[in-house]
Amino acid sequence: MVAAVAVVSCTGDAAEQRDGYRAGSVDLADPYVPGSGNGGYDVVHYRLGVRYDPADDRLTGRAEITATATQELSRFNLDLSGLDVSSVTVDGASARHRQDAGELVVTPGQGLGSGSRFTVEVAYAGVPEPISDGVLGSGGFHHTDDGAIALGQPHSAATWFPVNDHPSDKATYDIEVTVPDGLAALSNGVPGERTTADGWTTWRWAERSPMASYLTTLVIGDYRVQTGDHAGKPMITAVPAGRPATGPEAASLARTGEIADFLATRFGPYPFESYGGVVVADGRIGYALETQSRPVYGPGFFRDGEPNYGVVAHELAHQWFGNSVALARWGDIWINEGFASYAEWLWEEHDGGRSAQRNFELQYAATDWSRPALDPGPGQMFGTAVYKRGALAVHALRRTVGDDAFFEILRSWTTERRDGTATTADLVALAERVSGRALGPFFDTWLTGTAPPALP
Known part of the structure; x- marks a missing residue:
């Protein structure tokens, strides 16, 4: 598990800054998701219990969050949007808390030492609402005709539970969802025991591999x-x-x-x-x-x-590229989408359709090379260049290093980086190590160059 990015905050009263303890940052400084994520700790596990009634769209929840302090921590934040918190404890002791513009600010009774593990329990309730990210539209918790859907990228989790909402802080999950009898409540991971009492059914799910928060989901309804x-x-x-x-x-x-x-x-x-x-x-x-x-x-x-x-x-394909190996920062999203788009070409060829090479040729001819795949800017993080130009770079790498080295790069990436996070620089370094070739200029040309690259 990768610790949250350390960004020193200058906020907090003097009492919270003394004796070497300081408040965790309220933003991980990722320009693609300003305000998302928090510093000073690394979440290990979320245990979530929520109850949702579609009749009045009300959700009640209790979150138990186990984390490790990554600094001498006087205070920390969790992302939470549109829901009201009634109580917070840290290691079983009541903690001061306040809510401010999508942030839950928690001040434990005493400082948390760097490296110490602690448990936060949050009781909360309200009518969840989606949030607009200006890219894919609204993400998060949506009321539907027969239930609800909690879904979205890069935001969704903070609309239904308190969370360190950035992919750089992955964690494992236990999720219990209680809904009226007759409705399904689907989530991530392995299903557990399902129980029914007094007209309500509780569905249980466990994701034991570290998961980025935007990859959590709830789908409630008639399925x-x-x-x-x-x-x-x-x-x-x-x-x-x-x-x-x-x-x-x-x-x-x-x-x-x-x-x-x-x-x-x-x-x-x-x-x-x-x-x-x-x-x-x-x-x-x-x-x-x-x-x-x-x-x-x-x-x-x-x-x-x-x-x-x-x-x-x-x-x-994203289960390997994006989920098991997650982004350390959103500017590298081409790794997720480029490899997943390339997987479509691989599957089509395997299933008797066009070859990956033919799809490469067609996409190469149709590409607008003025738009970068790497670090495209927040407004283009789901743009065509990220997906299609990303896939072109993947196939061009295959043509450049040969099939044996190419598939060794892919398998080494998913093995060595499994359950963690990574960057484009990490991928370039691995490709160079496996292939024995200097590939920095190659990636620069295919990912960010403004002219059509020479075909390998």
């Missing part, structure tokens, strides 16, 4: 849930109950295991303890998202009535 196993691991898929059991959504999800197995031959072993996918019906979700172990797909990917295996390949 047809299929539970099985694949390669000895749970496989849970779901489609809206109103969609046919043989429709394009179900047909697409039915190949999840097959596609994941193929990608494992290219990327290395599948990195998580469960598989699956969820298709939602709400048209506000105009994208698919690689929520860890169980991607969520918006309805638009199936509007033509045909299965869409490409989007399944894309989101499953």
Whole structure:
């Protein structure tokens, strides 16, 4: 697990700054997500228990957060948007707290020593609301006709639980969701025991591999849930109950295991303890998202009535590129999207369609080289260049170093960086080590150059 970026805060009263203790930063200084993330600690585990009633859209929750102080810590923040906190304890003792513009500010009764492990418990409630990030539209907690969906990138988690909301601070999760009987409550990881009492059902999920907060999800509603196993691991898929059991959504999800197995031959072993996918019906979700172990797909990917295996390949590829190996900073998002887009080409070729080389040639001819894939700016972090120019760079690397070195680079990346975070510089260094070639100029040309690169 990677510690949060250390950014010294100058805020806090004098009492909180004395004896070498100081407040953790209120922002990790990532320009793509200003105000997100907090410094001074590294979260180890979240234990979340939420109860949600679609009838009044009210959520009540209790979060138990285990973390390690990364400095002599007098005070720290958690990201939390639109919900009211009633109590906070640190290591079982009541702690002072206040809420300020999407931040929960916690002051324990005594300072937390650097390297010490501590547990924060937060009781909270309210009517959750989505937040607009100006990129993909609104993310976070959406009330739906039959329940709710909590989903979004780069923001979503802070709309339903207190969190250090930046991918540089990954953690494991236990999630309990209590909903009215008859509704499904789907989340990440391995399913646990499901219990029912007094008209309510509690669904339990556990994600034991470190997960970035934006990869958490809740999908609550009337769904047809299929539970099985694949390669000895749970496989849970779901489609809206109103969609046919043989429709394009179900047909697409039915190949999840097959596609994941193929990608494992290219990327290395599948990195998580469960598989699956969820298709939602709400048209506000105009994208698919690689929520860890169980991607969520918006309805638009199936509007033509045909299965869409490409989007399944894309989101499953993210389980390696983006989830298991996560971003240290959002400016490197091309690594996530470039490799996932390239996985679509690999799957298409494997499934009898166009070759990866042909897709490369077509995309090369259609690319606007004035737009960079690396560090594209907040307004373009989900732009075409990130996805397609990123995929071009991946295939060009393959052509440059040869298949043997290329696939060794991919498998080394997913093995050596598993459960952690990384940057473009880390990827370049690995590619140079494996290939024995200086590749800095190559990556500069393919990721940020303003003229079409020479074809390798």
